[in-house]
Amino acid sequence: MPDEVTKTKNLEKNGAYIGDKGFCHQRDSEAEFKRVEGQCREFYPEGELNLVRKRRWYWEIAAEDVVKVADFCFNTLGCRFSIATGEDIPRGFTILYHFSLDRLGLLINVRVTLPHDDPQVDSLSVLGRGFEWIEREMHEILGIGFRGLGDTRHLLLPDDSPDDYHPYRRSFG
Amino acid sequence: MAELERKIIPIGPFHPLQEEAEYFKLTVEGEKVVGLDIQLGYMHRGHEKICEGKTYDQIPFVVERICGICSTSHPFACVQAIEDAAGIEIPPRAAYIRTIVGELERLHSHLLWVGLAGHFLGYNTVWMWAWKYREPVLEMLELITGNRNHYAMFKPGGVRRDIEGGMIPPLLQVLDAADKKIMMLTKAILDDPVLHRRLEGVGVLTKEKAVEYSVVGPTARASGLATDVRKDDPHAAYDWIEWEEIVLHEGDVFAKAKVRLLECFESTKIIRQCLGKLKDLPAGEIDARMEYPPDGKGIGRYEAPRGEVFHYVKGDGSLYPVRYKIRAPSFMNIKSNEVAVLGASVADAAITLAAVDPCYCCTERIAAFNTKGKLLYTWDDLVKLSQEKTARMGGGS
Numbered sequence: 247m248p249d250e251v252t253k254t255k256n257l258e259k260n261g262a263y264i265g266d267k268g269f270c271h272q273r274d275s276e277a278e279f280k281r282v283e284g285q286c287r288e289f290y291p292e293g294e295l296n297l298v299r300k301r302r303w304y305w306e307i308a309a310e311d312v313v314k315v316a317d318f319c320f321n322t323l324g325c326r327f328s329i330a331t332g333e334d335i336p337r338g339f340t341i342l343y344h345f346s347l348d349r350l351g352l353l354i355n356v357r358v359t360l361p362h363d364d365p366q367v368d369s370l371s372v373l374g375r376g377f378e379w380i381e382r383e384m385h386e387i388l389g390i391g392f393r394g395l396g397d398t399r400h401l402l403l404p405d406d407s408p409d410d411y412h413p414y415r416r417s418f419g
Numbered sequence: 420m421a422e423l424e425r426k427i428i429p430i431g432p433f434h435p436l437q438e439e440a441e442y443f444k445l446t447v448e449g450e451k452v453v454g455l456d457i458q459l460g461y462m463h464r465g466h467e468k469i470c471e472g473k474t475y476d477q478i479p480f481v482v483e484r485i486c487g488i489c490s491t492s493h494p495f496a497c498v499q500a501i502e503d504a505a506g507i508e509i510p511p512r513a514a515y516i517r518t519i520v521g522e523l524e525r526l527h528s529h530l531l532w533v534g535l536a537g538h539f540l541g542y543n544t545v546w547m548w549a550w551k552y553r554e555p556v557l558e559m560l561e562l563i564t565g566n567r568n569h570y571a572m573f574k575p576g577g578v579r580r581d582i583e584g585g586m587i588p589p590l591l592q593v594l595d596a597a598d599k600k601i602m603m604l605t606k607a608i609l610d611d612p613v614l615h616r617r618l619e620g621v622g623v624l625t626k627e628k629a630v631e632y633s634v635v636g637p638t639a640r641a642s643g644l645a646t647d648v649r650k651d652d653p654h655a656a657y658d659w660i661e662w663e664e665i666v667l668h669e670g671d672v673f674a675k676a677k678v679r680l681l682e683c684f685e686s687t688k689i690i691r692q693c694l695g696k697l698k699d700l701p702a703g704e705i706d707a708r709m710e711y712p713p714d715g716k717g718i719g720r721y722e723a724p725r726g727e728v729f730h731y732v733k734g735d736g737s738l739y740p741v742r743y744k745i746r747a748p749s750f751m752n753i754k755s756n757e758v759a760v761l762g763a764s765v766a767d768a769a770i771t772l773a774a775v776d777p778c779y780c781c782t783e784r785i786a787a788f789n790t791k792g793k794l795l796y797t798w799d800d801l802v803k804l805s806q807e808k809t810a811r812m813g814g815g816s
Contacts, residue, residue: 301652302503302718326646327633328720329746331731344718344729348645351652353718376633379459379754402463414468 504717636726
């Protein structure tokens with residue numbers, strides 16, 4: 247092994263502090279899972295938190311509280327924003343925001359449901375620029391409006407695609 | 420001094436520097452970059468939509484073709500998403516084989532990037548060396564899977580091919596040789612004063628910005644973020660063997676190169692341990708049956724050479740998923756260029772944009788003509804040649 251490997255070993259592992267984002271890798275600590283669960287329930291008791299599997303939680307919240315809950319996940323818990331999944335389902339549009347709490351290997355999937363007739367939700371781009379592209383993508387392919395998203399140009403579709411062209415809607419084509 | 424006029428330098432969508440179509444609009448004041456706008460969409464093929472029309476057995480083949488370089492990372496995340504939704508546990512032997520194929524891919528991908536980075540700097544010796552030593556890694560993949568790329572190894576519930584006992588000694592031999600060559604290359608690069616001067620302090624992505632942009636993979640680990648799905652979210656055999664996660668703090672292009680080079684040694688370490696474990700496990704137990712299609716949702720993630728690949732699947736009990744979401748690591752990483760490149764000179768912009776290792780998703784079919792335009796080989800001939808070569812290597816038909 248070159249010296250560099252030993253030099254650059256990640257010393258921050260095994261519970262060492264890595265900065266404002268919390269503790270690193272307490273992956274197998276049951277107490278830590280319980281603590282995070284308690285924090286979530288306490289912060290947003292109105293939500294429905296389903297611990298589907300040990301590392302896959304789904305959290306149903308009201309659409310108007312999305313910035314509040316996302317801010318809690320991103321800044322308080324120290325999650326990384328993995329991505330968001332938009333979907334057209336019979337009762338409306340859903341967005342699943344996948345937040346990854348890397349120190350536990352836990353995915354907290356925050357879900358909001360929006361009505362078909364006026365799908366509007368607050369943009370999370372206020373929290374960081376990493377949220378922008380996926381919101382632009384959902385804006386064009388599903389036609390979901392993001393209040394506060396400054397840049398609403400097309401991301402994947404051609405620039406001259408019409409405004410009502412949303413290929414991932416079930417009604418498309 | 421008079422204010423400099425702002426000008427725009429377009430890089431792309433089609434540019435000799437990029438193998439893939441993408442449009443970077445650099446705003447410059449004199450030589451200094453003061454803004455970057457990135458426009459995507461030139462390679463959009465609608466894979467998510469295509470997957471919704473495929474059965475769960477077909478989807479790994481489709482997602483394998485998203486990228487020609489990390490062509491096992493997408494199936495890796497895909498089969499894990501399907502297994503998560505269907506509640507399947509895979510046999511340990513399959514987990515080790517998956518890990519071996521995944522790490523071989525990381526080796527060849529990192530060497531490919533090192534070569535390209537050298538090429539972008541006009542340092543073609545690095546390019547030729549790195550790609551030369553990448554070749555034995557591709558041959559190892561061919562020996563195991565039958566293909567240099569697009570391995571078709573993974574299926575929901577396990578893998579398609581076993582690594583037989585006879586294959587292990589030649590694999591270890593190639594691995595030892597590769598280790599020595601990569602060590603030489605690593606030392607040559609890390610000790611090179613020209614590369615230090617050229618890359619240190621260039622294209623810095625600070626830790627705060629890395630968090631804000633939620634970057635992943637070597638891009639994040641070079642900026643001091645200890646994020647690696649292989650460690651964080653245990654899957655395959657990563658939890659059963661010993662290896663280190665490489666994290667640096669500088670955030671510049673040199674740190675990104677160093678992370679990748681050092682990860683190559685971790686990869687060979689992982690492969691060696693996995694090959695050792697295979698000897699103790701019963702041969703042929705590589706597949707757990709998926710009895711019913713999933714009715715529910717599942718998430719699979721895998722640490723591709725460029726960072727976390729994320730697949731989400733939602734099934735309704737039928738043979739087809741109702742929603743399939745794919746997020747490649749470059750989706751998060753490329754956007755961070757808009758801060759990494761700020762304040763740099765135009766000459767540094769090219770290597771900074773390339774430092775996140777943007778994913779090239781081009782694969783082509785080939786035809787070989789002689790100079791008079793006569794077709795020398797048909798597609799069937801090429802397949803036959805390829806199969807004969809693999810058979811010569813001792814890997815079966």
